[in-house]
Each structure stands twice: as C-alpha cells, then as structure tokens.
Amino acid sequence: MEQDIAALVNEIDNHQEELLEILSKLVAFPTPAPPGRNSDDAQAYIVDFLKKNGFDIDQWDLYKHDSIVVGTKNSVESSQYHSLILNGHMDVSSIQEDEKWQTNPFEMVVKQGKAFGRGVADMKGAIAAMLMAIKVLNDANVSLPGELKFESVIGEESGEAGTWDAIKHGHKADFAIVGDISDFHIQGQGGVITGWITVKSDQTFHDATRRQMMNAGGHLRGASAIEKMTKIITGLNELERDWAVNKSYPGVAPGSDTINPAVIEGGRNAAFIADECRLWVTVHFYPNEDYQEVIKEVEDHINRVAQADVWLKDRMPIYKWGGKSMVEDRGEIFPALDLDTQSTPVSILKNAHQVVVNEAPIVDVSPSVTDGGWFGHANIPAAIYGPGTIDEAHTVDESVEISDLVKYTKVLVQFMYEWLNTKKEV
Numbered sequence: 001m002e003q004d005i006a007a008l009v010n011e012i013d014n015h016q017e018e019l020l021e022i023l024s025k026l027v028a029f030p031t032p033a034p035p036g037r038n039s040d041d042a043q044a045y046i047v048d049f050l051k052k053n054g055f056d057i058d059q060w061d062l063y064k065h066d067s068i069v070v071g072t073k074n075s076v077e078s079s080q081y082h083s084l085i086l087n088g089h090m091d092v093s094s095i096q097e098d099e100k101w102q103t104n105p106f107e108m109v110v111k112q113g114k115a116f117g118r119g120v121a122d123m124k125g126a127i128a129a130m131l132m133a134i135k136v137l138n139d140a141n142v143s144l145p146g147e148l149k150f151e152s153v154i155g156e157e158s159g160e161a162g163t164w165d166a167i168k169h170g171h172k173a174d175f176a177i178v179g180d181i182s183d184f185h186i187q188g189q190g191g192v193i194t195g196w197i198t199v200k201s202d203q204t205f206h207d208a209t210r211r212q213m214m215n216a217g218g219h220l221r222g223a224s225a226i227e228k229m230t231k232i233i234t235g236l237n238e239l240e241r242d243w244a245v246n247k248s249y250p251g252v253a254p255g256s257d258t259i260n261p262a263v264i265e266g267g268r269n270a271a272f273i274a275d276e277c278r279l280w281v282t283v284h285f286y287p288n289e290d291y292q293e294v295i296k297e298v299e300d301h302i303n304r305v306a307q308a309d310v311w312l313k314d315r316m317p318i319y320k321w322g323g324k325s326m327v328e329d330r331g332e333i334f335p336a337l338d339l340d341t342q343s344t345p346v347s348i349l350k351n352a353h354q355v356v357v358n359e360a361p362i363v364d365v366s367p368s369v370t371d372g373g374w375f376g377h378a379n380i381p382a383a384i385y386g387p388g389t390i391d392e393a394h395t396v397d398e399s400v401e402i403s404d405l406v407k408y409t410k411v412l413v414q415f416m417y418e419w420l421n422t423k424k425e426v
C-alpha cells in the first residue's frame with residue numbers, strides 16, 4: 001500500500017485541470033464578507049460534492065443565507081483510529097468599489113501558472129485542494145478507517161465564529177488542519193480580542209457647570225468622561241509596556257502583545273460635559289494565553305487605575321469583551337492556538353510535507369489570526385497549514401500559484417492516508 005499511495009500522490013499532477021475546475025466554480029460564487037449572508041449556493045455545491053464522495057451531511061444556519069456545512073465519513077473501525085477535521089472558510093474578503101481589478105474578481109482567470117480571482121489564495125484554493133484530495137482518495141478506494149470531517153464554514157473574514165459553532169455542534173476530532181494561508185509553514189497563532197471600555201457619569205451636566213467642577217470652592221463633584229478616559233488610555237499603555245518587557249513566546253517578535261486604543265466615541269454635543277465615553281480596544285496575546293485570562297489582566301489593572309481616581313472610584317469602568325461579529329455587534333474574538341510541535345499528528349504532517357516537497361517544512365507562528373484559534377480554545381489539537389502567501393491575499397488581483405495547489409493536494413493525500421490509518425493510542 002505504501003507504494004500505491006506514492007503512485008496515487010504522483011498521479012495528482014494529472015488532476016490539475018479538475019482541481020482548477022473546482023476552484024473556478026468556488027470563485028464564481030460571490031461570497032465576500034462583509035456583507036456576508038451570501039453563501040447558500042456555494043454551500044450547496046459543497047454538500048453535493050461531499051455526498052458524491054460518501055459523506056453524511058450536517059448543515060445549519062449560523063445566519064440566514066450563511067450556513068455551516070460539516071461532512072462526516074467514517075467506517076465500522078473508526079473508533080479505533082485517529083480522526084481528522086479539514087477546515088476551510090467559504091467567505092472571502094470584501095471588495096471595495098474603487099478597486100481596480102484587471103479581470104472580474106468572481107471569474108477565475110489562469111495566467112502564467114497562476115490562478116487569479118477573489119479568494120483563490122484566502123482560501124478557496126485550499127478548499128478546492130481539500131475537495132480534490134478527498135475525491136482522489138475516494139475514487140481510488142483507499143481504505144481510511146479513521147473518521148474524516150470536512151468543514152466549510154463562513155464568517156471568518158468578519159470575525160464571526162463559524163468554526164466555534166461547528167465545535168459547539170459536537171464536531172470534534174483528534175486533529176484538525178486549518179487550510180488558511182501559511183505558505184506551507186505549519187503554524188500556531190497568537191490571539192486577538194476586541195473590547196469596549198466605557199466610562200459613564202451618573203449625572204448629566206450642562207457645559208456652564210464646568211467652572212464649578214474644576215475650580216476651588218465649586219463644590220460640584222462631576223467630571224468629563226472623555227477626560228477620565230485619558231487616564232484609562234495611559235493605564236493601558238503602561239500595561240502594554242509591561243507585557244512587552246515581561247512576556248514572550250518563541251518565534252514571535254517581542255512586544256507583539258499590543259493593546260491598541262482603536263476607536264473612541266463620547267459626549268453629546270458642545271453644550272454638555274461629556275457624560276459617557278467609550279473606547280474600543282484591540283488586544284493581541286501569545287499562543288499560550290487564553291483570552292479569558294488576558295481579559296482578567298486588563299480589567300484588574302484598569303480597575304486599580306480607576307480606584308486611584310477620586311471620581312472614577314465610585315463610577316468604575318464598564319467592560320464588554322468580544323462579540324459575534326465586527327458587522328453585527330462590533331466585536332470579535334480570535335483565540336490563540338498553541339501548536340504542539342512534538343505531537344504525533346504534527347510529526348506525521350511534517351513527514352508528509354517532506355515526502356512530497358523533498359524538504360522539511362518550517363514550523364512557526366502565524367503573523368495573522370485564523371479559525372485555528374477555536375480549535376485551540378476547545379483543546380482540539382490543530383495546525384494551520386495552507387498554500388498561498390499573505391501578500392497574495394486580500395489584494396486587488398488576488399492570485400495563487402497553481403503548482404502550490406497541486407503540491408498542497410499531494411501533502412493532504414499523503415497525510416490523510418497515514419493519519420487516518422494510525423490507531424489511537426490507548
């Protein structure tokens with residue numbers, strides 16, 4: 001069988017046209033997010049493809065016209081063998097009106113060894129390769145006793161947790177590959193959480209009272225929420241500096257754990273003392289940190305800052321962390337993924353890459369965030385491993401090397417064969 005699988009992997013070169021056909025179909029479904037709510041046809045295509053390859057389908061709406069599809073294929077022996085999730089997001093990054101594409105972004109074009117179109121790199125190319133790998137193995141009747149799941153999720157580009165929802169629906173495995181862009185590096189990732197910090201006065205004062213609340217003998221204990229927010233911003237700066245000095249993670253640039261005061265809103269109009277001020281912050285953290293601990297660190301520190309203020313101590317800041325979506329409720333969470341570089345599945349993946357590419361893969365940390373973090377949060381071992389580079393994605397004339405997609409298909413076939421044929425450790 002070892003020889004057979006080597007032959008099958010080599011033979012994937014002959015499937016390049018078929019692979020591009022799948023990709024061009026996927027690109028032709030316009031699924032940009034935002035706005036989202038546009039993936040029904042694309043997901044129907046996936047359902048049909050998976051059914052033809054022997055998968056059972058679980059499909060449900062995350063939002064109307066944005067469903068999650070999980071296909072599962074198992075055997076009578078599945079419980080004894082390792083299981084696998086292949087995960088990809090069907091949404092693509094949005095297109096601005098002034099973007100000058102040379103071609104229609106939703107009509108794939110092949111030129112000089114590259115495919116062009118929205119999403120070819122991020123990440124319909126990887127999805128096409130995953131489907132191709134599934135079909136090649138199915139057509140050749142290769143026995144894969146371990147349970148295989150293919151997930152087509154939505155919402156990744158706008159911070160919507162499609163992958164988390166799939167986990168909540170009970171779809172778990174011994175290992176997951178998130179095929180988002182990694183240029184064939186095997187990666188974990190740091191995490192990101194956004195939050196709102198609100199300073200709110202219990203009273204609303206007219207602008208004319210400012211003299212009394214600012215000056216000797218005024219006897220009015222009031223304050224501008226905007227001015228008090230400056231103390232909180234200073235506190236966040238100090239915490240950010242402390243993290244930069246004292247926290248680190250191998251392979252990540254020191255000081256990557258930033259706290260960005262990204263958006264500020266506040267005040268009614270110029271006739272009032274500002275009675276409310278809201279700050280939207282973006283907090284980055286390392287792969288080995290959980291977002292709930294990070295939130296606690298920020299709150300504990302800012303609460304101490306507030307307690308040391310004569311006015312804030314009685315009107316403590318209000319926190320609201322995360323959210324379903326940057327679109328729906330202006331918040332998002334991408335948990336971290338701490339890659340276990342010594343684990344069995346990662347070793348098998350490294351080996352599969354080595355067999356196909358003839359060199360050892362780079363193992364490091366993604367500079368971006370992907371759905372990989374949800375597997376980390378759920379303690380499902382996972383790796384980010386996909387074709388394409390960050391430079392190729394989210395750009396005008398997005399492109400991907402066709403040879404990379406073929407290579408990726410080969411590594412997947414090699415990996416699935418080995419991993420799904422390995423018995424669980426007892």
Ligand SMILES: [Zn+2]
Nearest residue numbers: 122123180181
């Ligand atoms: Zn992506």
